Every structure is written in structure tokens, then in C-alpha cells.
Amino acid sequence: MGEIINLRIARKAKARSDNETAAAANRAKFGTTKSEKLLTKALKKIDKKHLDAHQLDSGATKKP
Numbered sequence: 001m002g003e004i005i006n007l008r009i010a011r012k013a014k015a016r017s018d019n020e021t022a023a024a025a026n027r028a029k030f031g032t033t034k035s036e037k038l039l040t041k042a043l044k045k046i047d048k049k050h051l052d053a054h055q056l057d058s059g060a061t062k063k064p
Contacts (some may be wrong), residue, residue, distance in 0.1 A: 031038075
């Protein structure tokens, strides 16, 4: 026979772990400073520009 558990305690423990998971996600999403956000945005812009510069044009210059 299985172990006897108190459902109220199990339900509260699950709620605590769910809340901690949500809190960790919010810390990652909202826990950055303005300067970090600007730096990340600038780095993404530079990376996109670098990637676009190396993109091949397929079929744009066809010879008749």
C-alpha cells in the first residue's frame, strides 16, 4: 500500500513550486536594468545587420 499523504499539504507545496517557477520567469523577464536592455537591443541590431550583410540573393540577378 502507498504512503498516506495529506492532500492539503501536497496542494500547498505544488502551489509554492508553481509560484516559484513563475517568479523565476518574471525575474528573468523584468529583472534587467535599462542599460542592460539597451545593450541587448543594440547587440541584436548589430547581429541582425551582420547576418543580413552575408545573406545570398537567390534569383535576384538572372541573366536572360
